[in-house]
Amino acid sequence: MLLLLVPLGSAVAEETAAAVANDPLISIHDGFVDEKKCASCHADQAAAFAKSNHAKAMAVADDSTVRANFDDASFEHDGTMTTFFKRGGQFFVSTEAADGRRAEFQVKYTFAYEPLQQYLVDTGGGRLQALDIAWDTNKREWFWLGSGSPARPGTTYHWTGSFYRWNRTCIDCHSTDPQANFQPETGEYKSTYVATSIGCQSCHGGGAKHVEWAEAGASRSVVDFGLAPADQTVCLGCHARRTKLLGGYGPGKAVLDHFAPDMMRPDLYFPDGQILDEVFEYGSFQQSKMARAGVVCLDCHKPHETTLRAQGNAVCTQCHAETRPERFADFNPSGSFDTPAHTHHKAGFDGALCANCHMPQRTYMKVDPRRDHSFVIPRPDLSIAYGTPNACTTCHAAGTNAWAAETMDKWYGASWRERTAKAHAFAGASRNDPAAVEALRALVADRNQPGIVKGSAIVEIGRLGGEAMVADLRAAAENADPLIRLGAAQAAGSLPPALRLDVIGKLLADGTRAVRVAAVTALGDAPTGDLLGDQRHDFDAAVEDLRAYVQANADMAEAQNSYGLFLIGQRQTGEAETVLRRAIALDGSLAGAQANLAELYRATGRDEESENTYAAAIEISPENSMLRYGHALSLVREKNMTGAISELEASVRLAPANAQYRTTLAVALDTVGRTDEAFNLLGQALTDGSVDASLLATAIQFGLKLRRYPETLRLAEALARLQPDNAQLSELIGQLRVAR
Numbered sequence: 001m002l003l004l005l006v007p008l009g010s011a012v013a014e015e016t017a018a019a020v021a022n023d024p025l026i027s028i029h030d031g032f033v034d035e036k037k038c039a040s041c042h043a044d045q046a047a048a049f050a051k052s053n054h055a056k057a058m059a060v061a062d063d064s065t066v067r068a069n070f071d072d073a074s075f076e077h078d079g080t081m082t083t084f085f086k087r088g089g090q091f092f093v094s095t096e097a098a099d100g101r102r103a104e105f106q107v108k109y110t111f112a113y114e115p116l117q118q119y120l121v122d123t124g125g126g127r128l129q130a131l132d133i134a135w136d137t138n139k140r141e142w143f144w145l146g147s148g149s150p151a152r153p154g155t156t157y158h159w160t161g162s163f164y165r166w167n168r169t170c171i172d173c174h175s176t177d178p179q180a181n182f183q184p185e186t187g188e189y190k191s192t193y194v195a196t197s198i199g200c201q202s203c204h205g206g207g208a209k210h211v212e213w214a215e216a217g218a219s220r221s222v223v224d225f226g227l228a229p230a231d232q233t234v235c236l237g238c239h240a241r242r243t244k245l246l247g248g249y250g251p252g253k254a255v256l257d258h259f260a261p262d263m264m265r266p267d268l269y270f271p272d273g274q275i276l277d278e279v280f281e282y283g284s285f286q287q288s289k290m291a292r293a294g295v296v297c298l299d300c301h302k303p304h305e306t307t308l309r310a311q312g313n314a315v316c317t318q319c320h321a322e323t324r325p326e327r328f329a330d331f332n333p334s335g336s337f338d339t340p341a342h343t344h345h346k347a348g349f350d351g352a353l354c355a356n357c358h359m360p361q362r363t364y365m366k367v368d369p370r371r372d373h374s375f376v377i378p379r380p381d382l383s384i385a386y387g388t389p390n391a392c393t394t395c396h397a398a399g400t401n402a403w404a405a406e407t408m409d410k411w412y413g414a415s416w417r418e419r420t421a422k423a424h425a426f427a428g429a430s431r432n433d434p435a436a437v438e439a440l441r442a443l444v445a446d447r448n449q450p451g452i453v454k455g456s457a458i459v460e461i462g463r464l465g466g467e468a469m470v471a472d473l474r475a476a477a478e479n480a481d482p483l484i485r486l487g488a489a490q491a492a493g494s495l496p497p498a499l500r501l502d503v504i505g506k507l508l509a510d511g512t513r514a515v516r517v518a519a520v521t522a523l524g525d526a527p528t529g530d531l532l533g534d535q536r537h538d539f540d541a542a543v544e545d546l547r548a549y550v551q552a553n554a555d556m557a558e559a560q561n562s563y564g565l566f567l568i569g570q571r572q573t574g575e576a577e578t579v580l581r582r583a584i585a586l587d588g589s590l591a592g593a594q595a596n597l598a599e600l601y602r603a604t605g606r607d608e609e610s611e612n613t614y615a616a617a618i619e620i621s622p623e624n625s626m627l628r629y630g631h632a633l634s635l636v637r638e639k640n641m642t643g644a645i646s647e648l649e650a651s652v653r654l655a656p657a658n659a660q661y662r663t664t665l666a667v668a669l670d671t672v673g674r675t676d677e678a679f680n681l682l683g684q685a686l687t688d689g690s691v692d693a694s695l696l697a698t699a700i701q702f703g704l705k706l707r708r709y710p711e712t713l714r715l716a717e718a719l720a721r722l723q724p725d726n727a728q729l730s731e732l733i734g735q736l737r738v739a740r
Contacts, residue, residue: 022060022062023060023196025191025192025193025196026192026193026194026195026196027192027193027194028194029177029179029192029194029206030206030208031206031208031209032176032177032194032201032206032207032208033201033206033207033208033211034194035176035194035195035199035200035201037207037211038199038200038201038207039200041214042200045200045304046200048302048304048305049200049304049305051305052304052305052306052307053112053113053114053306054197054198054202054306055197055198055199056112056113056197057111057112057113057173057174057175057197057198058109058110058111058112058120058174058175058196058197058198059109059110059196059197060108060109060110060196061090061091061107061108061109061110061119061120062089063089065110066091066107066110066117066119067110067113067117067135067137068084068117068119068135068142069084069135069140069142070084070085070086070091070092070107071084071085071086072084072085073085073142075133075142075143075144077133077144077150078149078150080095080096080150081095082094082095082096082131082133082142083095084142090106090107091106091107091119092104092105092106092107093105093107093119093121093131095131095133095159096153097153097160098123098153098154098158098160098161099153099154100153100154105121105122105123106121106122107119107120107121108120108121108122108128109128109196111130111166111170111174112174113137114137114138115136115137115138115367115368115369116134116135116136116137116365116366116367116368117134117135117137118130118131118134118135118145119131119134119135120166123160125186125187125188125189126167126188126189126190126191127165127166127167127188127189128165128166128167128191129159129160129164129165129166130159130164130165130166130169130170131159131164132144132145132146132159132164133145133159134365136367138367139367143366143367145365145366154588154589154620155589155620155621156587156589156590161587161589162555162556162557162586162587165555167180167182167189167191167555168180168182168555168556171191171193172237172238172244173198173237173238174197174198175193175194175195175196175197175198175202176193176194176195176196176197176198176199176200176201176202177193177194177201177202177206177250178191178192178193179191179192179193179247180555182554182555184554184555184582187585187586189555202234203230203234203251203303204227204228204230204251205227205228205230205250205251205252206250207226207227208226209224209226209227210225210226210227211226212226213225213226227251228250228251228252229251229252230251230303231251231296231298232296232297232298233251233252233253233254233255234250234251235281235297236255236281236282236297237249237250237255237258237259238280239280239281239282239297240255240259240261240279240280240281240282240283241261241262241268241277241278241279241280241282241283242259242260242261242262242282243259243260243262243549243553244258244259244549244552244553245257245258245259245260245513245514245517245545245548245549245552246258246513246548246549246552247552254512256482256483256486256512256513256514256515257512257513257514258513259514260486260514260517260518261282261283261286261452261483261514262279262283263283263452263455263456263459263486263487263490264283264287264426264452264453264456265456266426266429266430268283269283269426270386270387270388270389270423271382271386271388271422271423271424271425271426271427271430272376272379272382272386272388272421272422272423272426273287273374273376273422273423273426273453274360274362274372274374274376274388274389275362275370275372275374276362278364278365278370280370281297281373283452284372284373284374285373285374286450286451286452286483287374287450287452287453288373288374288375288450289331289375290375291450292331292450293328293330293331293333294327294328294331295319299318299319300315312353313337313338313352313353313354316337316338316354316355317337317338319333320333320334320335320337320338320354321334322334322335322336337354338352338354340352343357344411350395351395355371356391356395357378357391358375358376358377358391359371359372359373359375360372360376360389360390360391360394362389377416377419378390378391378392378404378408379416379419379421379423380392380393380401380402380404380405380408381401381405381417382421382423383401383404384401384402384405385423385427386423386427388423390404392404392407392408405417420446420448422443422449422453422457424439425439425440425442425443425457425460426440426456426457426460429460429463429464432464433464434464434465436460436464437461437464437465437469440457440458440460440461440464441457441461441472443457444457444458444461444472444476444484450483451481451482451483451484452483454476454479454481454483454484454487455476455481455483455484455485455486455487455488456487457487458472458473458476458484458487458488458491459487459490459491461473461491462488462490462491462492462493462494462495463491463494466494466495466496467495467496467499469491469494469495470495470499470503473488473491473492473495473503473504474488474503476488476491477489477503477504477506477507482510482511482512482514482515485507485510485512485515486512486514486515486518488503488504488507489504489507489515489518489519489521489522490518490522492504492519492522492523493521493522497525497526497527498526498527500522500523500526501523501526501527501528501531504519504522504523505519505523505535505538507519508520508523508535508538508539508541508542509534509538509541509542513545516541516542516545517542517545517546517549519542520539520542520543520545520546520566521546521562521566523539524565524566524567524568524569524570525568525569525570526569546563546566547563550562550563555586556586557583557584557586557587557590557593558583558590558592560579560580560582560583560586560593561580561583561590561592561593561596563579564576564579564580564583564593564596564597564600565596567579568596568600568603573600573603573604576600577597577600580593580596580597580600581597584597588620589620589621591617591621591624591626591627592626594613594614594616594617594621594627595614595617595626595627595630597613598610598611598613598614598617598630598631598634599630601613602634602637607634607637607638608638610634610637611631611634611635611637611638614627614630614631614634615631617631618631623654624654625650625651625654625655625658625661626651628647628648628650628651628654629647629648629651629660629661629664631647632644632645632647632648632651632664632668633664635647636668641668641671641672644668645665645668645669645672648661648664648665648668649665651665652665652681659685659692659694659695660694662681662682662685662695663682663692663694663695663698665678665681666678666679666681666682666698666699666702667698669681670702675702675705675706676706678702679699679702679703679706679708679711682695682696682698682699682702682715683699683711683715685699686699686714686715686718691718691721691722693719693722693723696715696716696718696719696722697719699712699715700712700715700716700719700732703715709736709739709740710740712736713733713736713737713740716729716732716733716736717733720733
């Protein structure tokens with residue numbers, strides 16, 4: 001029985017009390033209790049947790065928590081000087097503000113503990129912004145988190161912009177029951193949380209009922225224990241690259257009812273599924289045999305210390321030992337692995353560590369190495385083919401992939417090369433190769449592939465095949481795995497609108513919120529006016545799920561922009577305009593929202609407003625090729641061909657590989673009598689390696705018009721390689737050869 005009178009044998013309670021007293025954002029939300037109550041009974045667990053980085057995820061900035069040098073230190077990057085200093089026992093930074101001028105800000109909180117620590121400053125309106133200059137706790141020096149050229153003040157990725165806003169981007173995972181409390185009417189925040197950092201109730205849920213049960217003693221049944229079990233679903237809420245669909249996530253709640261995890265996109269993962277961008281652990285681990293066997297986070301990690309359960313290979317040999325563990329009924333992980341016969345490296349050296357071969361590291365935020373949790377087998381042959389990393393040449397930097405492959409042949413024979421590899425399918429898809437569809441289908445049909453792989457493959461099948469892939473998407477929509485159904489719902493957006501309802505209409509009533517939201521989003525511009533009975537009810541209910549997502553992300557311009565597009569598809573232009581304007585107010589540099597609003601004006605006959613919207617957006621984001629292209633089209637509608645050509649030239653300069661931009665510029669040049677320039681522009685694209693069919697066809701028309709037959713023949717032959725069955729084109733090639 002738990003008693004609240006148990007004394008705490010450490011300084012945890014005192015530290016917590018001090019933090020509570022110093023932090024104005026702490027508010028004990030309904031169903032929660034002050035974290036001191038947890039520690040008063042669970043002293044050992046609280047003491048263990050206090051040593052973890054989770055417990056130090058965020059803290060009030062003071063001499064005991066700030067790890068960086070604020071003794072009049074300075075840091076300069078790209079012409080911007082930032083200085084760090086203390087005054088009156090408080091911490092300050094002087095740097096470039098949102099208006100481009102130098103300003104002074106007080107550091108309110110530390111953010112993270114190691115291997116880097118960031119700092120949050122209050123910029124007014126309840127907004128806490130994370131400085132993009134962080135402290136390397138190992139090298140003990142300041143460094144800039146960005147890459148390339150610094151973002152302009154007032155834009156998304158400037159440190160004062162929305163990307164670095166704690167209330168918007170970071171709040172969900174570094175505190176206990178954080179609530180952003182964004183005020184759309186004023187653009188301000190009234191954010192609160194139960195505890196500054198991650199605490200007991202972050203993983204175990206609100207403790208009010210549990211405390212009530214404990215204080216009732218023997219008079220209350222154990223069924224009134226008051227807490228949901230803390231399992232790995234709690235971990236996955238934060239350790240995932242995902243979109244929040246609904247607030248209030250906690251233990252005992254379904255991940256996919258609160259989040260939509262990102263699929264294996266080529267900007268996030270290498271073709272073989274290894275981590276590329278910062279995706280945390282969910283998407284990797286879901287690919288692994290471990291996840292399919294029932295292994296969970298807490299099998300390897302201690303729940304309170306958040307350290308590994310054992311040192312070195314011992315954490316792996318809990319399961320991968322000579323004797324098969326009884327817990328695995330359908331899987332057999334046993335074998336002799338922790339031996340030089342398997343590792344081919346001496347025991348005690350880095351090469352003999354399981355994690356170094358099967359969980360290679362990739363560094364994020366410049367100093368933070370993260371291990372891949374898909375538990376891959378090194379494949380230097382895939383590195384040769386697709387540029388994927390492998391542990392062999394990561395360690396042996398002087399060795400080549402060919403050397404690594406030959407060495408593995410000597411050690412293990414050549415059979416490792418025959419293992420099923422999803423890299424072939426996803427690499428082909430990333431090149432937009434239609435031939436990849438069959439390889440993707442094979443992944444979907446492979447019973448050994450996990451749901452996230454199959455769902456991601458379905459998304460790519462839909463993107464590459466369009467209308468021809470209806471049967472694939474319909475079958476995926478029937479699958480028992482919600483990740484595969486999610487893939488079907490997302491892929492349906494690639495189908496012609498008239499087909500979507502028939503293929504995924506039933507997903508509007510899916511038992512998983514993530515699937516419902518994806519389905520109704522895909523159906524946004526589909527003809528749904530004739531929906532009747534249960535299907536109309538399901539559609540309307542799914543729209544409410546979509547609105548809940550928008551509400552949960554009320555301060556995210558991207559969410560408002562997405563909803564604005566949905567409303568346009570539903571012909572609700574008045575509300576769509578309001579929502580898109582809200583998105584622009586949240587982030588004036590979000591090019592997509594600006595372009596969508598301008599196109600809304602165009603579609604409703606407001607051409608002057610369309611052109612003005614594009615022009616205003618370009619003032620903020622002059623290097624955005626999409627905005628320059630859209631502005632050009634708006635100028636064409638206003639019969640300003642000189643301005644349109646200037647903007648089209650800018651779009652081609654900014655995105656030289658975009659065939660559509662180049663072709664449109666060529667057509668505009670031809671329209672004003674500059675056909676020679678148009679033909680040369682398109683011919684140059686072929687020299688640069690472009691094989692776009694529409695571009696080639698347009699170039700051929702101009703070549704014939706100019707009677708430049710030898711060059712036109714070269715273009716026609718290139719198009720024939722794309723369209724070998726085009727009889728009319730074959731006849732033209734024959735005529736051009738005669739003319740030449």
